[in-house]
Amino acid sequence: MKCLRWLCLIFVMSVSAFSFAGDIQVACEPALRVYLDGKLVGTSGSKDDGLFLANVPEGPHVIRVEKDGFIPQSFQVELLKVPIEVKTKEFSPEPIRYDRKTSSAKVEVSAGSLLVTSAPQNCVVEIDGKLETKNTPLLRIEGLAAGEHPISFSKPGYDRISGVVSIQPGAAVTVRGDLMAGKLETVNEGEGSLRLTSTPEHCTVRFLGKTTEKTHAKLNLSHIPAGEHRIVVLWKGLEVSSNVVITNGHRTIVDVSFMKGEKPFVVSYEPE
DSSP: OHHHHHHHHHHHHHHHHOOOTTOEEEEOOSSOEEEETTEEEEEOBTTTTEEEEOSOOSEEEEEEEEOTTBOOEEEEEEEOSSOEEEEOOOOOBOOOOOOOOOHHHHHHHTEEEEEEEEESSOEEEEETTEEEEEOSSOEEEEEEESEEEEEEEEOTTSOOEEEEEEEOTTOEEEEEEETTTTEEEEEEEOEEEEEEEEESSOEEEEETTEEEEEOSSEEEEEEEESEEEEEEEEETTEEEEEEEEEOTTEEEEEEEEOSTTSOSEEEEEEEO
16 A cells, blocks of 8 residues: 555656646748747748747747748747747738938948148148148048049158058048158048848848858947948858948948849948
8 A cells, every 4th residue: 555655656746747848839831930039940841830849948038930031020938837839920021122312321422531631730732633732730631532542742841742542432531741751641530330131130241350140130330440341141052242331420231132133232321
C-alpha cells in the first residue's frame, strides 16, 4: 500500500511537471518569414498550419510575420503557463513609392561653399579666375560646384601662392592662405546624418567602412562628415549600391527597395 502511494505521488508530480507552456502557434499562410524578437526563426508551411514555435521562454515577446511586397504584421504577446496562438490577418500591399519633391534640396547639395582665411588678413583671392578682395577675417564664397577649383592669394610685398581646393557637394571647406609662410592649408568641415529604410526591412548595410545588420524599420547614422559617400545594401544575395551626399546640418533619407518594379534607391533630404 505504501509503495502504491509513492507511485501515485510520482505520477502526480510527473503530470504537474508536464505542460504546454512555451508553445506558440503562428497561424498563417505558407512561405512567410516569421521572426521572434527580431530573429528569424523559420518559414511557415502548410504542414504546420503556419509555424509552430516550441519551448519559447515565458514572458513578453514580439512576433513579426513578413510577406514580400506587403506590409509586415507584428504581434506583442505575453507567454504564461498555457500555449497561445497568433493568427495573421489579410496582408495589405506596400504603398506605392513616389519620389519626394526635393528640388530645392537637390539644388542645395549640388554646390558647396568655401571659407577663406589668410595671413595677413587683407589680400586678394582669386578662384576660378574671379578676383575677390579680402579685407575681413573671414571671406565666404558660396555656390561652388563640386570638383576642383584653382585658387591663389596675392598681396604686395609677398610671393603669390597658388593651389587647388576640392569641393564636395554640400560641404563647407576652409582654406587658409598663409602668405607669410608661403603655403595653403585646406580643411573639410560640416557633418550631417543618414536615415535608411528598406523593403524588405531586414538587410545588410555597408557604409563608411562598417557593416551593419538592419533589423528595424529605420537605420539612423549620425555625425557623418559632409561630402559624397558610397553605400551598399545587401539582401538574400542581391546587392544594390549608390553614392549618397551628406550635407552639413541635414539628414539624408535613403529608401532602398529590392522589390521588382520599384526604384532601388530614392534619396531625399530634410533639416536635422
